[in-house]
Amino acid sequence: MHPGLLSTLRRQAGLRAAALAACLACAVLTARPGHAAPADTDLEYRIKAAYLYNFTKFIDWPPRAFPDSKAPFTIGILGTDPAATHAIDETLRGKTTHTGRPIVVRVFRTAGSAAASGAQLLFVLHDAGVSAAAVGRTIGTRPVLIVGERAGFAEHGGTINFVVSGDAVQFEINPRRAAIAGLHVSGVVASVARLVHDPGDWP
């Protein structure tokens, strides 16, 4: 090869390497590391709704929970967070349980009205303005799965509590509270849940 050409090529290769190094340095120096994004409420409640759907598959309600074999499965929501209720409603719209009952999502004002209208699952949102103990007392031994999303909810009257751990939605379950309501929690649920217990201050 012509020596001049070779040196030109070498120079170009050197230039290219220098340019690459400069690009890299720029990338490093100008990187604007993203601030941790705020939790995405919509996604969070779509995931929670999907959990509720899974609970209907892996938890058995006693026959007394339903007025008849055709009755829908009612998921009651306590609380007003519009983003949450919208996401839950949209995720579960048109779904049926594995036993063929249509799933109906309804928003209630009080635990009492939810119980009176025969909801099988009650999801107490963060803004429900009512304590786990109060909900637990209102529901009593009725066959209702009480789900919450505040620290201590499952220890103090609730059955299941969502916990955001390391940015992922996981859940705790209080097996004794489930038994009080006559619900049978399958091993599949128990094996992925954290177990919690009443400290004795409820009801």
Next chain:
Amino acid sequence: MDCPTTHPSASVRRAFRPWRHRRRLVLGALAALLLASGPLRAEIDFTQLSLDELGEIRISTLERRSEPLFDTPAAVSVLRAPDILRAGDASVADALRLIPGLNVAQLNPDKWEIGVRGFNGVTSTKLLVMVDGMNLYSPYYGGVDWALADVPVEDVDQVEVVRGPGATLWGVNAVNGIVSVTTKSARDTLGALVSVREGSTAGLVSYARYGAALGRHAWVRVYARAIDSNTATPRSNTPGPTPFRQVRTGVRVDADETDRLHFTWQADYLLEDNQPQLNDPRSASAREYDNWYDHGDVLGRMTWKGGAAGTLTVQTYVDHGGDHVAGIPSLGGGTLALSQSGTDYDLDVSDDLRHGRHDLVWGGGARSTQFDIAARYGIQVRQPTGTENRYNFFAQDEYTLLPDTLKFTYGTKFEHHESIGWQVLPSVRLAWTPGSRQTWWAAVSRAVRAPSRSERDIFMPLAQLPGSPTSPPVDVNLVGTTATREEVLTAYEAGWRFRPQPRLTFDCTAYVNDYTQLRNLAPVVSFQAAPPAVIDNLTIDNSLRAVGYGVEGQANWRVSDTWRLNAGVTEERLQPRGTPVTALVAADFALPDLMWNAGTWVALPHDVEFSTEVYRVGGMTHTTVPGYFRADAQLTWRPIAELELNVGVQNAFEPTHLEYGTASLYPIAPVDRNFFARVQWRF
């Protein structure tokens, strides 16, 4: 048996990005949608996900915690905690049989050799093993003691396996693969758990842990596990499995100061006492010896996200191990006692910066090892005590050429060892994702293995051949030399992942490995005048080359919420170029000529689950180990949420079979059929 996840997990990208926290994931077709804006997201049916999968989605970043990265340009598999528990294994090492390409050989109830892409005949020297970011590759003998990696299965969060080199981020000795075991955060192990497992030939395993919150932002876990193999049914033939008693205990604290700052502290301690049965050459029968070893570690790690520095991880740890064995008969007469201890001080820093189309990971590390090899009675070590330092720095950039379609990853590590100087460990990788259902990838990388202390320093009498009136006796010795150099691999890999529907995945990889400077022995013969003798020093050199090639495939199918199927197959070859001097050197190249496995997991009514897996491991090339079938099955019943009962069998097909060759650091015993029962109580 549950399917191990086929695809690379987020943190296995840490195989390529150490300590990087959970990367973006993608549920295949859902990926683009997840990343898309709100209205599109409404089209994703989250109700199709299982309970385990829902728990994996990260809600602030739209990324998945440890689910497969469909587009990772490497052969990566992940075993998550439920996979391991459903497999019914008492140890992490046994659970790794589920991953194609891994040749798991059990030598004894507490010892395994695990090979990947060959080199599993004497000691598996080319697989790097990490537990919670701590490197367990021994600088003394150049292998891994799996008893140290065998953390309680109840505490395992996930096990990530990379087949192929990962030296660009993991450094020297990450030659043919990496296994990274991570334990659960203390936040995820609140409450008490007690389990007891009794095996007919594996003995008794008792485990207890307790986790509690320390205020609002910190959590602690303490645990202890005891294994007593002496309760096992004794074997009639000898040599049998080595009886042992082992205790492992530890504590871990995790704290979230804010959303962006996370701290982990942990400390663990392991103590084992065992009685290996070795052949006494003088009486030609097996007899028991005494060995005890211990290992402890203290680790601190800080992860800081979202500051001006990107995601910064700083980790430091100290570990200390000691190993003492006495009374091993020596072929040269007398007995051998080998006692060694070592302390590692390790510091690693890594940082992940994303900007535009670049995702740059860079960092460095330093490690200082103090060793004390108090060799006596025959084994001599040229330098019995000392300090070895090594340090490294690295950078790797993932450049998106076409968004969501084409990514180019390039980088290198520079690592310095006193024995081999500076090493450059580059790799380039390309991933092409044409549509959401498949990914094609290819990679070229360089990796090296540093010679162990014993390869450089040892002097060990191997045999003394008696003389005759016409010829003097011959002393055969194994001699290490400081001239021993690094073993070098250039690897070419390509892979294909295919997800025809969200619940069905295929993962295939093909590779060609080109090795140079592999270890061999060269006879150096000299004559000794008085007393007259021929001295044959088998000296370690680097005169071998080798070529390996193979294909690995894996398929997982989640048929329904209550039924899963999985299968894997590996076919590979490894041939030395050059002449291995002894059968022992040739055995270094051993691998099974064909491996496959197939299994299923099914949830039955009444809270009963059944899982089973059948493994076929072909005969080991370059050794005399025959092929074998292994069949495991487990029945699980959870009558109430707090209680879990398991019964099962391992090696159902055969009363006993051998899984490893004739030479190892550890005594080798056949693996027996094992019936087991286990009880677990949470409260």
